[in-house]
Amino acid sequence: MEYLDFELPIKELEEQLTKCVAIGHESDIDVTETCQQIEKKLEDTKKDIYKNLSAWQRVQLSRHPNRPYTLDYIEALCGDSFLELHGDRNVKDDKAMIGGLGKIGDQSYMFIGQQKGYNTKTRQYRNFGMANPEGYRKALRLMKSAEKFGIPVVTLIDTPGAYPGLEAEERGQGEAIARNILEMTRLKVPIITVIIGEGASGGALGIGVGDSVLMLENSWYSVISPENCSSILWRSWEHKEKAAEALKLTATDAMKIKVIDEIIKEPLGGAHTDREGTFIAVRDAIVANYDKLKNLSQEDLVSSRMDKYSKMGEFKG
Known part of the structure; x- marks a missing residue:
């Protein structure tokens, strides 16, 4: 431990x-x-x-090495029914972004999420959960397949951000994320998004446009990580705790400003202290939110999703 x-x-x-x-x-x-x-x-x-807990302490918990990752949730939710699908049909298969078909009970879902590694070797293999453009294009391909067959989409967010390397920019990182955001706003099947760990910047938004956006209690969701915010504003990482407070990145903060729709409570001590209890809580939240969305027509589904995101940022002077 x-x-x-x-x-x-x-x-x-x-x-x-x-x-x-x-x-x-x-x-x-x-x-x-x-x-x-x-x-x-x-x-x-x-x-x-x-x-x-302070905001920075919740950031620390979200990064705990024993915290469950995307594949842990999928395995717990779907068991042997999960079928992983690979490749963007253009460049390669991005190991930082995983996706495929699985069942919770009798209902099929298309699961998509970032995957981190458990040790040095697997972290390098998964590129620390930072997807390249082909990862986002793979995610979009799977979402479009789900739409074709009327299968709801579940995205699991856990990333420090999209990969910022030169080669990623050369292959169109910004365009790939922007394309995903556009296409997800008008996807004609329910989208349930769960932030299970880190939800940073465009890396999270690239699979984060959902009808229901859920957030684990000790996860965080922000435009930038506290360390990078501190390095920009103070030219040092020493002020990361102050940056974490200012960014309003906790689940409670996100709920107050209506960026998310629901907080999933974690066991005392964090998700890693009772994995089974966390998996059950996430499963129940996904099923409950799908039950609310499944009877909406395609037009109502897209319209309500558009309205939801159009209203974000509105204020009265």
Whole structure:
């Protein structure tokens, strides 16, 4: 188990509890009451820490190395029914963007999302979850296929941003993302978007235009990462915590300004502490939102989606 800096009090108490239990097993001393006291203090400490998380601490949780990634969710939601589809039919198959058909219950969905790696080798293989233009073109190809066969689309967002390399720009990174945003606004099937980790910039928006946009409690969604914002404004990453607060990137902030539609609550301590519980919460949210959308006509679906995004940013002077 890996601990973040603000979780060190929890680590200390868990170590005390482990030692207390070990003493009880190795000797005749009754340590039941002592263990119960430590357990109570541990629970209270967890509640105190996690109910008062800063924006930067939520960013840290969204990047936790044990946090579930897109393929973890798909495997949990679909089991053996998932069929991954590859390639943009133009350049290559982008490993940072995955997609394919799968079922939740008896309903088929087209799943699309960014995939990060679990270690150095797989992170390089997945390009750290940063898609190239062909990744966004693959995503669009799969969305169009879903539209053709009347299959709803589920996108899972977890990216530090689209790949910013020279070769990506040469192959039309900006155009590919802009094309996806345009096509998603008028796609004639329901789109459910779930932000499961990092939701940064155009990298997220390229698959983020949904009828229902859901966000896990400890994920973040913003035009730029706190570190990059800090480096632009202060010429240093040292002010990343201040930048995180100013960017209003948490799920609560996004809900207040109506950028998202629903917050999916995570287990105490984050999604990685109870993966199964998180998968169930995400599955239930997807099913519930699809039930709201499935009976809308194609015209009403597209019209309401257009209205939703047209209203963003409106204010009264």
